Amino acid sequence: MKFDSVMIGGGLAGLVCGIRLAEAGQRCAIVSAGQSALHFSSGSLDLLCALPDGTPVETPPTALDALSRLAPAHPYSLMGADVVLAHAQEAERLLARSGLQLTGSYRENHLRITPLGTRRSTWLSPDEIPTLPLNAPLPWKRILVAGIEGFLDFQPHLVASSLEEQGASTETTELTLPALDQLRNNPSEFRAVNIARVLDIEENLALLAEELNQLTQNADVVFMPACIGLEHPDALANLRSRIRCPLLLLPTLPPSVLGMRMHHLLRRRFQQLGGTIMPGDAVLKAEIHDGRITGIYTRNHTDIPLRASNVLLASGSFFSNGLHAGFDAIREPVLGLDVTPAPPRSQWSVPEFFAPQPYLQAGVTTDGALRPTLNGVKLRNLYVAGAVLAGFDPIQQGCGAGVSVITALHAAQHILAQTEDVR
Numbered sequence: 048m049k050f051d052s053v054m055i056g057g058g059l060a061g062l063v064c065g066i067r068l069a070e071a072g073q074r075c076a077i078v079s080a081g082q083s084a085l086h087f088s089s090g091s092l093d094l095l096c097a098l099p100d101g102t103p104v105e106t107p108p109t110a111l112d113a114l115s116r117l118a119p120a121h122p123y124s125l126m127g128a129d130v131v132l133a134h135a136q137e138a139e140r141l142l143a144r145s146g147l148q149l150t151g152s153y154r155e156n157h158l159r160i161t162p163l164g165t166r167r168s169t170w171l172s173p174d175e176i177p178t179l180p181l182n183a184p185l186p187w188k189r190i191l192v193a194g195i196e197g198f199l200d201f202q203p204h205l206v207a208s209s210l211e212e213q214g215a216s217t218e219t220t221e222l223t224l225p226a227l228d229q230l231r232n233n234p235s236e237f238r239a240v241n242i243a244r245v246l247d248i249e250e251n252l253a254l255l256a257e258e259l260n261q262l263t264q265n266a267d268v269v270f271m272p273a274c275i276g277l278e279h280p281d282a283l284a285n286l287r288s289r290i291r292c293p294l295l296l297l298p299t300l301p302p303s304v305l306g307m308r309m310h311h312l313l314r315r316r317f318q319q320l321g322g323t324i325m326p327g328d329a330v331l332k333a334e335i336h337d338g339r340i341t342g343i344y345t346r347n348h349t350d351i352p353l354r355a356s357n358v359l360l361a362s363g364s365f366f367s368n369g370l371h372a373g374f375d376a377i378r379e380p381v382l383g384l385d386v387t388p389a390p391p392r393s394q395w396s397v398p399e400f401f402a403p404q405p406y407l408q409a410g411v412t413t414d415g416a417l418r419p420t421l422n423g424v425k426l427r428n429l430y431v432a433g434a435v436l437a438g439f440d441p442i443q444q445g446c447g448a449g450v451s452v453i454t455a456l457h458a459a460q461h462i463l464a465q466t467e468d469v470r
């Protein structure tokens with residue numbers, strides 16, 4: 048099987064790179080072993096929320112110089128500020144072309160309301176979640192926080208008490224929604240994604256609208272868990288058109304409807320552009336000749352290799368098995384690429400739970416063109432993007448999704464330039 052490019056990993060990085068290459072006319076395949084971090088994410092994408100010294104970042108463009116001084120091995124520092132900002136703009140356009148309705152801009156972070164009712168700074172948010180400008184007071188005075196009876200992944204009282212601390216007056220309620228009774232009988236199945244599959248059905252949506260209309264008389268806005276609009280993106284607009292009060296959705300504990308919907312839309316865009324997805328398959332090894340990857344072997348295609356002019360490794364971090372931690376070494380398991388030299392194991396983590404954890408910065412090292420090395424030697428047709436990369440802490444620096452989409456676009460740019468050179 049021959050392709051122009053093959054992506055190893057179908058999370059945010061693999062999909063964004065695949066879309067960009069397919070838009071440019073390449074024949075692409077994505078091999079993806081399992082669920083990605085998107086299935087567990089808030090649905091908001093972080094670009095850069097804090098510097099490594101803890102300084103909060105309000106406007107990412109003005110913080111990139113300081114980042115490159117404090118963290119020269121950060122993927123943004125390797126690529127350079129101008130390149131990062133150009134790709135951030137391109138990312139906003141690509142996500143919009145893929146049908147994602149997001150609010151926010153790379154120029155300035157905004158705040159989103161979290162599943163606990165607190166505020167968190169971010170880059171882009173699904174437009175149905177509550178957001179506000181940095182340093183602004185809550186724009187809602189009377190908020191009704193509506194949970195769903197028996198649904199434990201969203202606690203309206205916790206949300207309400209955080210919102211009260213921020214000056215809002217709140218009420219809480221629990222929607223009864225008899226249409227969910229069958230799911231309620233099996234608590235382990237009573238999760239956001241399964242609830243959305245029921246509520247997206249037109250007749251159930253009508254009943255939900257009726258129940259909400261009875262409860263929202265005194266509220267300026269109602270906050271509900273994000274359990275709508277998984278497979279029917281119009282479901283929320285449909286519900287909103289039937290209720291008197293503005294409705295916003297809060298992300299829930301994983302699995303996340305907002306993150307999964309982002310995954311569906313990106314995957315659909317890639318497939319509409321002619322891309323091939325091999326879900327549930329895993330790349331096991333690659334054949335390398337003369338400094339190039341010449342064949343990729345997967346679990347399902349056994350001894351029939353995938354052949355491609357260029358390969359992207361976007362296999363994620365420890366969470367997705369893109370990195371493995373052994374007793375005293377961290378390794379990249381598919382190709383055995385060079386990773387950041389590991390300090391002694393006792394220094395991989397620190398005892399303070401909320402402190403930045405050093406192991407999170409481990410990963411595959413590359414040059415500014417995102418080309419890695421294998422035993423010190425560069426592979427000419429291999430690029431690396433996303434969470435498998437070294438040099439950043441997605442939690443402390445709030446840059447996880449930004450690193451994935453921006454490195455994916457940078458890799459795509461290099462692949463396309465290389466293709467031009469060959470022609």
Ligand SMILES: Cc1cc2nc3c(=O)[nH]c(=O)nc-3n(C[C@H](O)[C@H](O)[C@H](O)COP(=O)(O)OP(=O)(O)OC[C@H]3O[C@@H](n4cnc5c(N)ncnc54)[C@H](O)[C@@H]3O)c2cc1C
Pocket residue numbers: 055056057058059060061078079080081082083084085087088089090091092093094328329330331361362363364366367368369381432433434435441446447448449451
């Ligand atoms: C639980 C969780 C929640 C997060 N939430 C947020 C958030 O809300 N906002 C934010 O900005 N960032 C968040 N992040 C940071 C996150 O890392 C990035 O946002 C981004 O989604 C990572 O994308 P990725 O494509 O680089 O990696 P991943 O999403 O991890 O995708 C890697 C994919 O590669 C596949 N894979 C691995 N090995 C192989 C193989 N050998 N062959 C084929 N496929 C393989 C995996 O199955 C997986 O599907 C979160 C991270 C985690 C772990």
